[in-house]
Amino acid sequence: MNDAFPAGTRLDPYSAAFVEIVKEWVEHRFSHIVAELKHLVTYPSLAFEGYERAPLEASADAVVTLLQKLGLQELQQLTEHGSDGTASGPAIIGRRPSAANKPTVLLYAHHDVQPVGDRAAWNTDPWEATEINGRLYGRGTADDKAGILVHYAAIQALEELLGADHGLGLTVFIEGEEEIGSPFFSQFLSRHKELLEADTIIVADSANWSTDVPALTTSLRGLLDGVIEVTVAEHPVHSGLFGGPMLDAITVLSRIIAQLHTPDGELAIPGLEQSRWAEVVYDEDDYRSQTGAVEGFRLAGKGTLADRMWNKAALNIIGIDTKRISEASNSIVHTASAKFSLRLGPGMDPQKTMSALTNHIEAMDNFGATVKTYPGEAGKPFVVDGGAPYSRMMKQALTDAWGSEAIEIGLGGSIPFVAELAAVYPEAEILLTGIEDPDTRAHAPNESLDLSVLRHAIEAEVLLLARMAYDVVE
Template sequence: MTSSPTATPNNFAGPTSPGHDPNPGTEELRAAIDRSFEDTLARLKELVAIPGIAWPSFDRSPLDRSAEAVAELLRGAGLHDVRVLGCDKSDGTLGGPAVVARRPAAEGKPTILLYAHHDVQPAGDEDLWDTEPFTAVEKDGRLYGRGAADDKAGIMAHIAAFTVVSEVLGDGLGLGVTFFFEGEEEAGSPTFRPFLEAHRELLRADVIVVADSSNWKVGIPALTTSLRGLVDGTIEVQVLEHAVHSGMFGGPVLDAPTLLSRLIATLHDDDGNVAIQGLVAFDNATVEFPEADYRSDASVLDGVRLAGSGSIASRLWTKPALSIIGFDAPAVDVASNTLLPRARAKFSLRLAPGQVPEEAMEAVRKHVEAHAPFGAKVTFTPGESGNPFKTDTSSAAAALMMWALGEAWGVQAVETGIGGSIPFIADLTELYPDVQILVTGVEDPDSRAHSANESLHLGDFRKAILAEALLLSRLNGGL
């Protein structure tokens, strides 16, 4: 359902300024976006061409080039206070370059912080791509390329929305705006917390928009109201001091990959529910997610039975989900007839809102040690962890964002959870306990973030810019 601009709460009225409408209408902002959209798209394509990957095993120079390109875009948008900042990791190496730009608030006006990240995932197997990963290609209303959706489109949505509101409001814009574009999100944000602590006042805001999520589907916008937390780590099984000939010694002892596989099989019950004791789980999602839609969105093969119990939405958003995301064993092409002495797997466990990550990590440790197969030596090594998140949907900013999304798309916005995790949001809520955090995004179920053929739906991208422009123009009147 579309609502008119006058349907927004009265306390979002803007200031009066000669020659500028303090509350510009949707069509005025839409027209300004349309005039500049081709330029916005061209800038996005330029960003996609920079393979800025924050993983330690990759060359850092493209990442630095990506930060400088983003900083230049902010200067071009009229920002004067633009900085490229970094923070050391725990091992003494430099973290990813973050770009911070500020427009101070006028007296009595709130400040909004607009977050996205400019680093991207590696391309992976390029043979799986239909186009060159770091060459943006338009096809059938979508823009293909690594980072086209996750998350360089988030950067351009922020910059384009600010540019349009600045143009339309002119001197009437008193809202404080801070841009924070991280440079290591895809590497796990290793310096995010110390960066926040070092620049706490620089980044302080009343409202934070994190543009790194997804909409419900093409044509239907969403405000992400919950995120699962995350813990990961490695499980190693050892059965021999060293490798031995499988013909000479095979039979009385099982090899390490076989025993590790048996251990992994204990992590789920026969229905596919996570079988680790002590994990939080809820079957209370209020949005219906048809099984057929899930199968299509996730590209599930015909005949594959879905795992778990309860509603699809709850299995995605409010229940734990455990995956094995890495397995150390020789590749098939170089395998020999050998009993392997050890094998190692990396697990990734998504946590329901309300779960304490430390308790979940301990639950996994207890489980794998209690289920050591055939007395094998099991070594559990904890990895990264991140807290789940739940939005206060009663906040003024959340209500305004829901209105802006509905106005921009012309349909009622949906409140959804996301099965993924954005662990640094917990740091934001801890350091800024009074801030209102809104998690939005430009992706859709077919964006294929982190996968081959990542893409952005250009029609929804345009609407996302409009929604954020509406948010900024209304917040200009205060909270």
């Protein structure tokens, strides 16, 4: 070990001197941390149906190997099984019990990733992490294999800087199916509740305001998806012989989709009132640049951009099943389906929203077509009290690490299991931190991680853990 980082350093972790020691520690080991991240990226760890399971299992094995270096106790890999023979993505849990007077922290991340989509849209190999101008490109670099390395490095730093007798309880939980909605998470919690019990839960799967301004996420939108199916006839018929009186299913479905929003783009489903308002301003030029919106495209809805992304409900059609253009014939399409993704603002209930959506569709004039709405995944919104003790401590750690004031933000995306964690462990504070920034492009081609953000995220978590251990004793 380098003499600059003596084991058992006992400086006040709130002091400027300790902040500098942490920064030096991260700097000294950063190339090794990045190398470990690059290795994890090589595993195409997809939990989606239709993909080979072997790479997902190999990714889990690689995470186990990584965590073994920390000397965690009770390190194990767990897989849940359904009554239909399905299996969850493999999860990894490693634990170190707390001393009698110290809290326990649960550190969450996930090792499964999104499919790469069109390989031609990638500028680099998605399964080989490539560094370009201070960013690391590749699938999972940010979402969320970097989260694994943040936890790994923070635990290692805690051991070396405070000594092995720091006493803070640590549980590392690396999930293997977050990207498919964590379908086995409820079952996992009911079977292994005691393994994940903690006073504080840190979920390293969110984003920052920018590469220069850190953020603590204090709200998540909920998620509701499903399928709208339209049928106008028992089978296709010749459009020349019968066209005119009978609208095709695609047209009827399109009319339904068009009535889900008002002319100005506001969601038309009644009963989804906003209950929370953002305190920051999201710049429209930044939004257009980050989304790649075409020139002249008018943004939909009312209210601030931040509220439209974080606090209001938002519905998108994310897929349509009907006849392909290459297979089109002169016949009236008799059935068509669309999948919707509906994000719920804080305070909105998934079941009530599904009923409101169904009632809204049924109230439309659909020419008597058979219209069915099938619910899919559902996850509740989540709100954090930014003034709670560990939330304040996390914001200070972020501020000290970045050198700029941390802010509170919402997240337009959804992490459904977070609400489940809150329900099962109501006394635990949940802190949503992250390694992403507006240019990360998670879930899209050319996903990337800003390496300065990774560095600061590690520093912040080390500071938080050190201060949690110190406060109880002092």
